[in-house]
Amino acid sequence: MTLSAKGTRLNKRGLETREHLLRSALRSLAEGGPDAVSASSVAREAGATWGTVQHQFGDVDGLWAAVLEYVLADRDAMTPRLPGSPDLGARVDAILDLLWSAMDRPASRAIHHLRLALPRQRDELEAAYPRTAAAIAHWDAAWTETVERAFDGLDVDPVKLARVRSLLPGAMRGLHSEQFLSTYTDSDEARAGLAGALVAYLS
Numbered sequence: 001m002t003l004s005a006k007g008t009r010l011n012k013r014g015l016e017t018r019e020h021l022l023r024s025a026l027r028s029l030a031e032g033g034p035d036a037v038s039a040s041s042v043a044r045e046a047g048a049t050w051g052t053v054q055h056q057f058g059d060v061d062g063l064w065a066a067v068l069e070y071v072l073a074d075r076d077a078m079t080p081r082l083p084g085s086p087d088l089g090a091r092v093d094a095i096l097d098l099l100w101s102a103m104d105r106p107a108s109r110a111i112h113h114l115r116l117a118l119p120r121q122r123d124e125l126e127a128a129y130p131r132t133a134a135a136i137a138h139w140d141a142a143w144t145e146t147v148e149r150a151f152d153g154l155d156v157d158p159v160k161l162a163r164v165r166s167l168l169p170g171a172m173r174g175l176h177s178e179q180f181l182s183t184y185t186d187s188d189e190a191r192a193g194l195a196g197a198l199v200a201y202l203s
Contacts, residue, residue, distance in 0.1 A: 026071070037117035068135035082149075086154055096172065
């Protein structure tokens with residue numbers, strides 16, 4: 001059951017409005033323009049009033065938290081296609097493929113732009129945007145679960161796996177961004193090199 005910011009149950013029209021606002025927020029954030037991370041801009045794009053946003057989400061913190069949870073609800077995007085055999089190299093390839101394909105999705109660009117605009121320090125983030133901070137923590141927990149599931153059944157050092165889990169999002173984001181710059185780097189070769197390094201590290 002989905003509730004408004006005041007705790008009242010949303011009817012069919014309210015649910016449709018909420019869906020429309022969330023989709024508008026994702027579009028605005030994915031474009032990454034100067035007003036992308038603006039709740040009032042989201043409301044304008046959706047053809048809604050700020051009062052409607054407040055009714056649905058309470059404030060900008062509630063809106064961004066709802067956007068994060070809305071994207072996270074797509075569990076298929078967080079599920080690697082694992083091979084049938086317990087092969088470490090194949091498991092590494094599966095998690096790299098998952099991240100690479102996710103970064104081509106507009107929702108991933110939207111979340112990236114949103115996080116760029118939020119406070120960098122955790123204490124500042126939690127003070128200014130407590131609900132958004134909680135949603136980001138939920139994302140981190142889901143990513144941890146994804147990585148652990150990807151390597152389940154393999155004899156992998158948990159400390160090394162935790163380090164790989166922390167490394168991968170930034171490393172893959174860097175490789176993904178590099179292909180859109182004037183570069184001589186072969187992204188396929190770079191991914192193959194990263195995969196080989198991870199297999200050697202985790203072996």
